[in-house]
Amino acid sequence: MLSHKQAFTCSGQPEKKALLFANRETSDIKRKHTLMRFYSRSMLFLLSASSCAFMAMLPTAHAEDTSTFTKLELSASGTTDAAPDQLTAIFRAEARNKNAATAQQAVNALVQKITEQTGKNDAVQLAVTGYDVSETRPDKDPAFWTATQRLSLKAQNGNALLPLAGQLQANGLILESLDWSISDDKRESLLLDAEKNAVAELKKQADTVAASLGLHVVRFSNVAISENPIIRPMPMMMSMARSADAPAAAPSSTAQTQHVRANAHATILLGP
Numbered sequence: 001m002l003s004h005k006q007a008f009t010c011s012g013q014p015e016k017k018a019l020l021f022a023n024r025e026t027s028d029i030k031r032k033h034t035l036m037r038f039y040s041r042s043m044l045f046l047l048s049a050s051s052c053a054f055m056a057m058l059p060t061a062h063a064e065d066t067s068t069f070t071k072l073e074l075s076a077s078g079t080t081d082a083a084p085d086q087l088t089a090i091f092r093a094e095a096r097n098k099n100a101a102t103a104q105q106a107v108n109a110l111v112q113k114i115t116e117q118t119g120k121n122d123a124v125q126l127a128v129t130g131y132d133v134s135e136t137r138p139d140k141d142p143a144f145w146t147a148t149q150r151l152s153l154k155a156q157n158g159n160a161l162l163p164l165a166g167q168l169q170a171n172g173l174i175l176e177s178l179d180w181s182i183s184d185d186k187r188e189s190l191l192l193d194a195e196k197n198a199v200a201e202l203k204k205q206a207d208t209v210a211a212s213l214g215l216h217v218v219r220f221s222n223v224a225i226s227e228n229p230i231i232r233p234m235p236m237m238m239s240m241a242r243s244a245d246a247p248a249a250a251p252s253s254t255a256q257t258q259h260v261r262a263n264a265h266a267t268i269l270l271g272p
Contacts, residue, residue: 069218069269074205077228078197080190080260084180087158087253089165091151091173100145104133107147114151114168123160127152150176158253166250180255190260195225198264206268215270228261 093114095106111128118126129150137143151173155161169175182190206217 069271070213070215071221072206072209072268072270073265074202074209074268075263075265076198076201076205077261077263078194078199078201079262080193080197081257082182082186082190082260084182084255084258085156085186086181086183087155087161087178087255088181089153089161089178090176091153091165091168092148092176093151093173094146094148096144096146098142098144100133100135100147103145103147107131107149110172111149111151114171114173117167117171118153118164121160121164123155123157124164125154127154158255162250162252169251175251178251178253180253180258182258182260187260191227191262194227194260194262195264198225198262199223202264202266202268206266210268210270213270215272218269218271221267221269223264223266225265226263228263 091114093107093110095103095110097103097106115126115128118124129152131147131149133145133147135143135145153161153164153168165175165178202220202223203217206220210217
């Protein structure tokens with residue numbers, strides 16, 4: 001039979017072995033964690049070093065120094081010529097009466113008649129625009145009311161509009177203006193051509209000035225482009241006198257070449 005001391009010793013040996021084994025596992029785990037932290041820090045260091053080396057190889061961005069350049073300010077214009085493709089006639093219907101209602105009724109009836117008459121012509125576009133009624137009080141004569149309304153007629157050629165304009169004059173309408181113009185669609189295309197011509201003239205001037213100074217054009221710094229109103233020649237209108245019994249004579253208008261113009265202004269940098 002074992003003594004109490006021997007029994008304690010025998011029973012304690014497995015416990016010591018288990019404790020030693022647990023301590024060894026703990027040490028191994030700590031060692032692994034330490035190695036993992038070391039490897040992680042090493043990888044971060046290597047990545048940071050690689051990034052710094054890559055960034056060092058990139059060129060340094062900086063603002064362009066223009067103080068060594070000669071600045072040149074130039075302006076030029078470009079023009080495109082074209083035949084007009086739209087004829088516009090502006091008429092005014094007018095009636096006067098001492099009674100405002102009577103004057104307005106007269107204008108309304110005239111405009112309605114003209115609208116029906118113009119509607120039969122598919123080649124003419126009619127727009128009935130501003131309406132105005134005003135009272136006039138002369139010093140010596142009785143007061144009276146004036147009612148007016150304007151009508152705009154457009155066509156692509158004079159053959160469709162001019163005979164109709166003569167009929168409207170005979171019916172009592174007042175012809176205020178008769179002008180040839182360029183339609184919006186055609187004008188946009190012509191304006192682009194005029195702008196190109198203006199820029200081409202700018203380049204030509206810049207090269208000429210740079211050469212005379214012994215320099216060359218580095219680049220255009222700022223460019224601004226604007227358009228000029230279309231230059232319309234005065235229309236040639238003729239109105240033939242006629243007797244009361246003569247048929248209505250149509251007004252005449254000659255379609256003359258019109259000019260679409262664009263302006264260009266630029267700041268140009270010149271270098272040696």
